[in-house]
Amino acid sequence: MKFFSSLIKDFSAFTEPYNKKKYAYNGQNCWKDIGYNEVIMQRDTAFELSGTGFNLITSSPVESGVTVIGDDLGDITESRKFARVSLVQLEQQEDEQKIYNLIRKVEYVKYHYFPEGYMMRTSSRSHKEAVRVSKKAVKNGISFETAGNLLIKKYMENPAVKAVNVVFVTDHKLDYSKLEALALKGNGITEALNHIMNSVKFDCETCNLKPVCDEVEGMKELHFKSMGM
Ligand code: SF4
Structure with a gap:
């Protein structure tokens, strides 16, 4: 599955110069999941993180961790910009409809992720993601390692997910607009896949997704194939 390959390469190159802390995935060391979206009031808030959250899907090996x-x-x-990027390795799959269904299912994981004292706001139509962290959670020792382990555990509930690396970015020095541009491209790819798998119309010259399909290897062939042509 190569649809997101160039974005994964760009993301690795972009983050390469920055210092990183890495934690191997440990499903026994997860922050508590309270099972519902907690409302954290302003007075109980330590800080807010706002920025971008998106998945990059591959069938190439990924090392599970945070x-x-x-x-x-x-x-x-204090409040600041941030990004959450999940590199998700799916099982090798030839059937495009199954790949597409898996990409959609992986996208929905964020709606079933409820770390205590970590209120996430996101939308299905955008790559924007904001997090409000409670003073109590900070006092109790919440970390990206434990919150990230919980997120990985949620992804792994789907047996087709083989490994996940969740990258959290809070470094002031980063140019977050570049990450937003990557997220937008990722959205474009998902949108094009959506169109391809659900549409009987195959006319690249009039299609508003042409810039995406011109850039991403295999999209036009996939649409061609899905039409039985
Ligand atoms: S292959 Fe052509 S028609 Fe299909 S989504 Fe891409 S640009 Fe549109």
Whole structure:
């Protein structure tokens, strides 16, 4: 599955110069999941993180774990920009419809992720992601490692998910607009796959997704194939 390959390469190159803390995945060391979306009031908030959250899907090997670029949750004292990027390795799959279904299912994982004292706001139509972290959670030692382990555990509930690396970025020095541009491209790919798998119309010259399909290897062939042509 190569749809997101160039984005994964760009993401690795972009983050390569920055210091990273890496934690191997440990499903026994997860932050508590409270099972519902907690409302954290302003007065109970330690800080807010706002920025981008998106998945990059591959069938190439990924090392399961959490990577932190910048300060961890316990070291942040005021609201700032952030990004969460999940590199998700899916099982090798030839059937495009199954690949597409898996990509959609992986996208929904964020709606079933409820770490205590970590209120996430996100939308299905955008790559924006914001997190409000409670003072109590900071006091109790929440970290990206434990919050990230919980997120990985949620992804892994799907047996087709083989490994996940969740990258949290809070470093002030990063150009977050570049990450947003990557997220937008990722959205474009998912949108094009959506169109391809659900549409009987195959006319690249009039299609608004042409810039995406011109850039991403295999998209036009996939649409061609899905039409039985
Ligand atoms: S292959 Fe052509 S028609 Fe299909 S989504 Fe891409 S640009 Fe549109």
